[in-house]
Amino acid sequence: MIDIGLQQVAVERFAVRDAFTISRGAKTFVDVVMCVVTDGTFTGRGEGTPIYYHGETAEGCAAAIEALVQAQGGVPDRETLRTLMPPGAARNALDCALWDLEAARTGKPVWALAGLTAPQPVRTAYTISLDTPEKMAQAAADARARGFTLLKCKLTGDGDQARIEAVRQGAPDVDLIVDANESWADLDVQAQARALADLGVALIEQPLPAQADAALAGLALPVPICADESCQSLADLARLGDYQAINIKLDKAGGLTEALAMAHAARAAGKRIMVGCMLASSLGIAPAFLLAQFADWVDLDGALLLAHDREGAMKVANGYLSPGTLWGEAIITDAQRS
Known part of the structure; x- marks a missing residue:
């Protein structure tokens, strides 16, 4: 069992080039939650965009990640994470950070770890x-x-x-x-x-x-x-x-x-x-x-x-x-x- 910790969680804002408009309204920026996990040697990053029509916010996602890690005494593995956290941007950021960490730790790209073929354009x-x-x-x-x-x-x-x-x-x-x-x-x-x-x-x-x-x-x-x-x-x-x-x-x-x-x-x-x-x-x-x-x-x-x-x-x-x-x-x- 590898002990994995949360090195960083942050809310970051990106401006939209032009207003992005759908039937529910327009957006001129997007806030995302970004997290970094580590095994003490390697790190992995993941990003999630809150599902606004579910009431998610980047701040809320960051708080949920921190609360989960504190309660568990570390970052759980991917399968355990699926049982502990509901679907949404917070779990996405953590899950993808764990995939990224595994790639760094094992020397294998994520596509190979997932049993996929090498990605093409x-x-x-x-x-x-x-x-x-x-x-x-x-x-x-x-x-x-x-x-x-x-x-x-x-x-x-x-x-x-x-x-x-x-x-x-x-x-x-x-x-x-x-x-x-x-x-x-x-x-x-x-x-x-x-x-x-x-x-x-x-x-x-x-x-x-x-x-x-x-x-x-x-x-x-x-x-x-x-x-x-x-x-x-x-x-x-x-x-x-x-x-x-x-x-x-x-x-x-x-x-x-x-x-x-x-x-x-x-x-x-x-x-x-x-x-x-x-x-x-x-x-x-x-x-x-x-x-x-x-x-x-x-x-x-x-x-x-x-x-x-x-x-x-x-x-x-x-x-x-x-x-x-x-x-x-x-x-x-x-x-x-x-």
């Missing part, structure tokens, strides 16, 4: 924030000019068809997915889906409030529906029979450990997978990048939307995301080399 969606049709069309054109060929458009349930028509004019050759963020509660989902299908939309994310999932039963829709707010952790999968896909986010799931279990269970259930994120620095995106290697859709632009990122940040070129150097890499000691 993946095509990521780029988010077009909710705005007027004209401004969304311009944002889509700008994103396409930067090399993005997959765009994710935020919708609000009012004037959505006009927005997507405008986006299509701004970027006629891109692949489109849309995220309603639970805003279609009073709409005819079938009619909305048919209209968007005619515009080439390939996926509709969370059209209805999470508690209204039953309304999807029996609907024959021309576009697959992806659960986001309805799919928080592994425990939710059993009741998502009317969704064709799930959006796995490490902050919702509570870490890479839970997210990997979700991905395997989703595949076994015949569901397709999107790997998404909250606004986060590259430290928060890097663990999800490993999961993205076998996803059907990747939406990991959280760090790309920030005004500034961390040193060693992930890179993007022509819409493809590549790993940085700030998480999950093996540290080979002289003793291990010999």
